[in-house]
Amino acid sequence: SQKFLEFIKEYGKESGLFKDIEINSFGDNPASPFELKIVSEDKSLNICNVGYGVSQSLPILLELFAREKNTWYAIQQPEVHLHPRAQAALGDVFFNLALQEKKRFFIETHSDFIVDRFRLNVNKNKDSEVESQVIFFEQKDGVNTAHPIEILPNGKYQDGMPESFYSFFVKEDLSILGLQ
Template identity: 30%
Template sequence: MIDKIVVDNFKCFDEMKLEMTTLNVFAGINSMGKSSAIQPLLLLRQSFEMNSLTKGVHLNGPWINIGTGYDFLNRNANEDYVKFAMTADGKEYYWKYDYDKKSDYQSIKETNAKGKELENINLFKPNFSYISADRIGPKRFYEQSFHQIYEMNQVGINGELFADYLAERGMTDRVTNKYALHKTAASDLLIYQTEAWLSEISPGIKLSSKKYQETGIVGMEYNVANDKFSPLNVGFGLSYVAPIVVSLLKAREGDLLILENPEAHLHPKGQRMMGELIARVASGRVQIIVETHSDHILNGIRLAVKNKIISRLNVRLNYFYQELTDDLAIGKRMVHKKMSPAILEDGRLSYWPEGFFDEWDKALEELL
């Protein structure tokens, strides 16, 4: 498990240190650094798969696209280098990169990351998963990929392979995380567990998929109240959340899962239940990083702590914000920082930072 992430001179961060635990929530208003805190992990994973982890970092590839060195380096950096450090399973690894403004490849200046021991870190294991905020919308047909489904165990960065995953593995794979099992599901098979959790969002959902081998596509149908509908006719919510649910349920102990905006297109009850599901999966020792703008996701996690579904010690909140700082070298400027209020045993927070999911209270004050 990743215990700490440190970045220097990367994008909006002069320096950022993140203590990590099992369930890590990244929150804050737009452009405060939430995505930038996740991107070092994606860049390291990308370079690992492109066989350059000890040589340099590829800024553009299958997992993430940053641009060039100009987009990579913090604009206020005093020195032309970017450094990533990560503590995993008690050992620290670091990568320090030279700066090439025009290139999308930044060479290693210094690193201690060598040998096959890196393969034991969850970030570099085959079961690592990342579902981006830019997920695929409702489609009549979805893609197929034997390599991604079986060899990489993926549903696609944009969720584009979730239908194929269910078609291939839904009736064979079992949900092994006992904390994530839905009590109303017919069995622990992945397809039934997926249907049960989706029914928390839209009651009575059943899924059926059909592969068209000759054209390399997968059809998906939703059965609602004993009537069949194509994904085009059940709204965006189910199509956006289904890859998230499948990724959570297929995760096993020791895996790392990064989720961006799992609340997208969900009504408040669905968002709260998504927060609970995320907490349940994390209780099975799956490390999760979730970036969210939803107070309902947060409340689902807080209630999971109160109801003893997950220990408060296994949840870490990170609130990203900006603060005006007087820099002796360049004068006053905004610096990106973070706070980490703790969830208490009863679900309350140790303190409530200004701007941290407080719009409800502010609106209520204006209304009254």
């Protein structure tokens, strides 16, 4: 549908993955074979000739768009093969669908870019009814523990997070700055 194409094109622009999509049908029937071309700058390339990030994210976006409101999704590592800007754009997509269509997500990710963009959107829409949390899994002394960490209406994490949640990043930053 035209609405889906607009949704995909908007994601392509926001993510920096592409500027446009061309669909060349090889018949008049909706079930006819087709070729999908990705337009980037001044080139139009078959989807087979662009990075995996584009071809891996399009099926996810199709599912997100095609299903009705109030649908639950379980998505595993949607950030695979995507650069940080495209990962952040997925955070926008997830938030906007949660806000506008009441879609719900259980996303297994290692991407701070997705989570941080989602949190930024929560902050920008403080009055929204989008509830969210991160479940941080920690292994300590051979025992795995799941820590639910609420994302507050201001986009910040709740107090009382496990120390190990961000300690690695803090230590790395302090080392880079020569403070540790």
